[in-house]
Amino acid sequence: MKELPKNFDHAEAEPRIYAAQEEAGLFKPQGEGDPYSIVIPPPNVTGSLHVGHALNNTLQDILCRYQRRKGRKVLWQYGVDHAGIATQMVVERQMAERQEPHRRDIGRDAFVQKVWDWKAESGGMIKNQLKRLGASLDWSRERFTMDEGLSAAVRKVFVQLYGEGLIYRDKRLVNWDPKFQTAISDLEVENNEVNGKMWHFAYPLVDGEVDGIKEIVIATTRPETMLGDGAVAVHPDDERYTNLIGKKVRLPIVDREISIIADEYPDPELGTGAVKITGAHDFNDFEVAKRHDIPLIVLMDEEARMMSTEENNVPERFHEMDRFEARKLVVQEIEAMGLLRGIEDKLIMQPFGDRSGVVIEPMLTDQWYVDAKTLAVPAVEAVRSGKTKFVPENWSKTYYNWMDNIEPWCISRQLWWGHRIPVWYGPDGTPFCAEDEASAHRLATEHYGGEAVELAQDSDVLDTWFSSALWPFSTLGWPEETDELKAFYPTAVLSTAFDIIFFWVARMMMMAMHFQKEVPFETVYIHAIVRDENGQKMSKSKGNVVDPLEYMDEFGADPLRFTLAAQATQGRDLSLSKQRVEGYRNFRTKLWNASRFLQMKEAPITDEAFDPEALKLPLNRWIAHEASAMTASVAKALDGFRFDEAASAIYQFAWGTFCDWYLELSKPVFDGGSAEEQAETRLVMGQTLRTILVTLEPFMPFVTREIYEAMAEGSSLEEQSWPTSDFSDEKAAAEVQAAVDLISEIRSARTEVNVPVGAKLTLVALDAPEEAKTILANQSGAIGRLARIETFEHASEAPKGSIQIVSRGTTYALPVADVIDLGAEVARLDKAIGKTEGELKKANGKLSNERFVQNAPAEVVAEERSRVEKFSEELEQLNTAKARLEAL
Numbered sequence: 001m002k003e004l005p006k007n008f009d010h011a012e013a014e015p016r017i018y019a020a021q022e023e024a025g026l027f028k029p030q031g032e033g034d035p036y037s038i039v040i041p042p043p044n045v046t047g048s049l050h051v052g053h054a055l056n057n058t059l060q061d062i063l064c065r066y067q068r069r070k071g072r073k074v075l076w077q078y079g080v081d082h083a084g085i086a087t088q089m090v091v092e093r094q095m096a097e098r099q100e101p102h103r104r105d106i107g108r109d110a111f112v113q114k115v116w117d118w119k120a121e122s123g124g125m126i127k128n129q130l131k132r133l134g135a136s137l138d139w140s141r142e143r144f145t146m147d148e149g150l151s152a153a154v155r156k157v158f159v160q161l162y163g164e165g166l167i168y169r170d171k172r173l174v175n176w177d178p179k180f181q182t183a184i185s186d187l188e189v190e191n192n193e194v195n196g197k198m199w200h201f202a203y204p205l206v207d208g209e210v211d212g213i214k215e216i217v218i219a220t221t222r223p224e225t226m227l228g229d230g231a232v233a234v235h236p237d238d239e240r241y242t243n244l245i246g247k248k249v250r251l252p253i254v255d256r257e258i259s260i261i262a263d264e265y266p267d268p269e270l271g272t273g274a275v276k277i278t279g280a281h282d283f284n285d286f287e288v289a290k291r292h293d294i295p296l297i298v299l300m301d302e303e304a305r306m307m308s309t310e311e312n313n314v315p316e317r318f319h320e321m322d323r324f325e326a327r328k329l330v331v332q333e334i335e336a337m338g339l340l341r342g343i344e345d346k347l348i349m350q351p352f353g354d355r356s357g358v359v360i361e362p363m364l365t366d367q368w369y370v371d372a373k374t375l376a377v378p379a380v381e382a383v384r385s386g387k388t389k390f391v392p393e394n395w396s397k398t399y400y401n402w403m404d405n406i407e408p409w410c411i412s413r414q415l416w417w418g419h420r421i422p423v424w425y426g427p428d429g430t431p432f433c434a435e436d437e438a439s440a441h442r443l444a445t446e447h448y449g450g451e452a453v454e455l456a457q458d459s460d461v462l463d464t465w466f467s468s469a470l471w472p473f474s475t476l477g478w479p480e481e482t483d484e485l486k487a488f489y490p491t492a493v494l495s496t497a498f499d500i501i502f503f504w505v506a507r508m509m510m511m512a513m514h515f516q517k518e519v520p521f522e523t524v525y526i527h528a529i530v531r532d533e534n535g536q537k538m539s540k541s542k543g544n545v546v547d548p549l550e551y552m553d554e555f556g557a558d559p560l561r562f563t564l565a566a567q568a569t570q571g572r573d574l575s576l577s578k579q580r581v582e583g584y585r586n587f588r589t590k591l592w593n594a595s596r597f598l599q600m601k602e603a604p605i606t607d608e609a610f611d612p613e614a615l616k617l618p619l620n621r622w623i624a625h626e627a628s629a630m631t632a633s634v635a636k637a638l639d640g641f642r643f644d645e646a647a648s649a650i651y652q653f654a655w656g657t658f659c660d661w662y663l664e665l666s667k668p669v670f671d672g673g674s675a676e677e678q679a680e681t682r683l684v685m686g687q688t689l690r691t692i693l694v695t696l697e698p699f700m701p702f703v704t705r706e707i708y709e710a711m712a713e714g715s716s717l718e719e720q721s722w723p724t725s726d727f728s729d730e731k732a733a734a735e736v737q738a739a740v741d742l743i744s745e746i747r748s749a750r751t752e753v754n755v756p757v758g759a760k761l762t763l764v765a766l767d768a769p770e771e772a773k774t775i776l777a778n779q780s781g782a783i784g785r786l787a788r789i790e791t792f793e794h795a796s797e798a799p800k801g802s803i804q805i806v807s808r809g810t811t812y813a814l815p816v817a818d819v820i821d822l823g824a825e826v827a828r829l830d831k832a833i834g835k836t837e838g839e840l841k842k843a844n845g846k847l848s849n850e851r852f853v854q855n856a857p858a859e860v861v862a863e864e865r866s867r868v869e870k871f872s873e874e875l876e877q878l879n880t881a882k883a884r885l886e887a888l
Contacts, residue, residue: 011553014132014558022139025140029073033071033072034072035072037488039077040057044081044086046087046090049129050548051548055530055564056496059564061135062561065698066635069694069720077141078138078141078142079471082417088415091114115417127139145468153467153474159435161514168369169368175351178356180356180414181414182414183414185410191350198219198346198348200217201217201252202216203250205248206257211243221346223334227253227297232261232276233260234260235273252333254313261288263288263291265284277289279297281299281363298364300361304322305321305322306321323361367460368410369410370411379506380404383396390524391570395524399506412462421461424437424457425455425458426447465504469507470508493523494525496524496526528571531573532577533575535575536858556585559582559584562700564576566644568643587655595711598689601685604682604686607683618778619662620681621729622736624727625730628728633645635722637649650695665736665786666681671781704717708720735778738807739782742807745806746814749814754820756820757788761816764795764814765811798811798813801817803887826882826885829885833878
């Protein structure tokens, strides 16, 4: 047995332990058990470990380690996403910092090579950070969304869907990022509330006047877009405009006549009830324009600069003007024309590119689309039938809502980094879709009657979500029929965040059902959001972002992991604070010190012949009973993805039941028990610690291994199976638990009335039933030692000067009059009661002030509520103690 040092040095131990496990290949699928697989949500190649990663990967790691202990053949598949726009931005910024030529100057091929060079040099940061966290991924099977195998899968999927008519080209409205000059997904758009204005413009009626009305007034927050208006819409039931429907107004500045139409979209209660319809630059307007066949007039180029063309009739003076400069000029000219009817300050929601930081412009562009509506049908049915389950179940409603209202999926991006669209165009623009250029040339030659022609490949790349939609099966080797695909597909669990249910989960479901005819995962576990200690959402602007790497530096990975698991309550966000992580660092220390105590007692941690049924002492049968119940509770909780309940069960048992109670209750055995009793207790101590280490290992993989392999030389924790003992002894459990409850009551009573720590008391059982007498007889050594009781007596009445307690229905008396100064104690309690009442009154006063509750920061109000709870509890304890003394 290797002696454990006084302290666990996480900075030295964790990297050493992890490196040894990785080198030994312990994270690869092992054994012949039933396969169990999880694919990691692929972090961006540009990414670093943030607190969301730490939570999600901790939970996945717990599941994988737990299933390994249960004998399953586990694959936790690692991989990284090429992160198109993010990676291109990083490399372009690096080139600018080095004063290198712009990407357009060096050309596409040279730039893409620079990105590959950057990936090789700097693209693996998060991999090492996940190792620090203890993530037991199979690194030998690392995949990248642009590696050769996944690229082949992407091309095959695109070509097949194109051939089936499920991928097509269309002109639709997209989120356009003017800085990067590409379409982006909704997930890459941040909608922020900003100070804006609402301008009211008058559009004169072409007929001059109808029923006394000469103009119709619209309101807009984007005046520059009025140059592209194709109509004005009013609600068909809005009586103010009934006689105007079908009439025309003259659009100022461009001097274009546009119709007044009736549509359900305008809200008669908002503004004037009339809205401008700019179908090429507003998502809602686009739908109205489609319904009424209204012209879609494009106003801007790729950089969101105004264009003057024959099609849009925008005056030449606006040409190449920045959209916000154009906004000022439009307002000036409308005002000069006498058509400005008002300006009001208004908070507006404005869309920004999450990476570029610029205002997103809805733009009408030609893009590639997937017919998501068709692909969604079997994907929805798979969830409705229960083949794939959401946990918590309520997230399935979110899934259905999105899927039932699904729009075509825009899959093209105007970038250079990514999977290039596998479509080549002939001289006359005819498209040829193929998995490689040679195949495209064969198609073209056939099309052009045997004539060889030059082809130009589509310049767009695919949305990164397209390749990651194939992740559960492409990472396992598809389109090849690999052994891994046969063994590990479908995967068992997907753990992810709620905000990508549509962007990723739904798309994986659609692609899997189409290409594998099987669900990609049996369970979708939606984890919570990590907030700061005050329950606030983390943001850089608030300065409350928690860096998990800093916590691991200070406390180690084990306490951080346990904190995240202990707070991972289904359906509830978790609040992470340094104090919580520090608290679980103390838990690690408690376990470490307990293990050192066992080493001192020479308790064997392994004994293949251990049989709890053969145990004699109630104390040992009790701890074996509790250990069996604990492991069953943890297993049940993990099977139900209740990580908080699993962590709570192991924590309560390891700290409270084992360290605080069992080890203390065992000391009388070592002080005065027989050699056989001591030997049995050593054996049970070691076996119980072994159970704790095996059960705790998924949560705290470093300290558990360090302890186990020091105390069980020649044996590895990795070899240990999940404890499955069903041993039970309710009688022994009840007896020892009754002693524990009694000791707790005595300790509490002593503290309340300030009995000196060293004072030994008499315990008088009043009219005790036989069961209580048996407990006192059998457990007197433990009760005496732990509750500082010198003698035990039985009586019908309490001795004079006694305080009374009740435990499990039996009343006990503790004579204390001779060991405390009653008058001084009452005075001390009165002073403490007065002080606590003052603090409670102060806190309640703040909370009863409506202005304080409404205006104070949420964390300050929460703190005052916490103070009320704390002082109320203290006051109750103090009054109870005073009542005890006054009863004397």
